[in-house]
Amino acid sequence: MIEDVERLARMEEKLTNLIEDIKEIKSYSNSLIKTMSTMHIDYVPRKELEEKINNLEEQVDEKTQDIKELRRKINSRPSWVISILITSLSTITVGLIVYIITGGSLVLH
Structure with missing residues (x-):
């Protein structure tokens, strides 16, 4: 850009x-x-x-x-700031969805 x-x-x-x-x-x-x-x-x-x-x-x-x-x-x-914001929000959203689906008992091995 x-x-x-x-x-x-x-x-x-x-x-x-x-x-x-x-x-x-x-x-x-x-x-x-x-x-x-x-x-x-x-x-x-x-x-x-x-x-x-x-x-x-x-x-x-x-x-x-x-x-x-x-x-x-x-x-x-989109500017790089918007791209970073979209990526961050997507990552947080996916994390919350996985947390909710697993019932909050997500254990990392």
């Missing part, structure tokens, strides 16, 4: 970095388009930039889904 939490933290960090990269690329592409239009240059590699941005956005979506899935897995597992 600790490994999953660490993995989730790394994935969230990567996702944040991807989002920052997308923002940077969008900003760069917008400034490039403005600069080229003021210089009356017709060629703008808009299609290439859009493809790169779309690719990065797809990666962000994939990472977001991975993070949601990992978070769901982590939240669906």
Whole structure:
């Protein structure tokens, strides 16, 4: 479970970095388009930039889904405290049942 939490933290960090990269690329592409239009240059590699941005956005979506899935897995597992509590209560319950069935005369050999 600790490994999953660490993995989730790394994935969230990567996702944040991807989002920052997308923002940077969008900003760069917008400034490039403005600069080229003021210089009356017709060629703008808009299609290439859009493809790169779309690719990065797809990666962000994939990472977001991975993070949601990992978070769901982590939240669906009982924590170690709950596991110990369940085990302890089960052991005590079984012990009491055996004690009652044997009439309280359980002798250990």
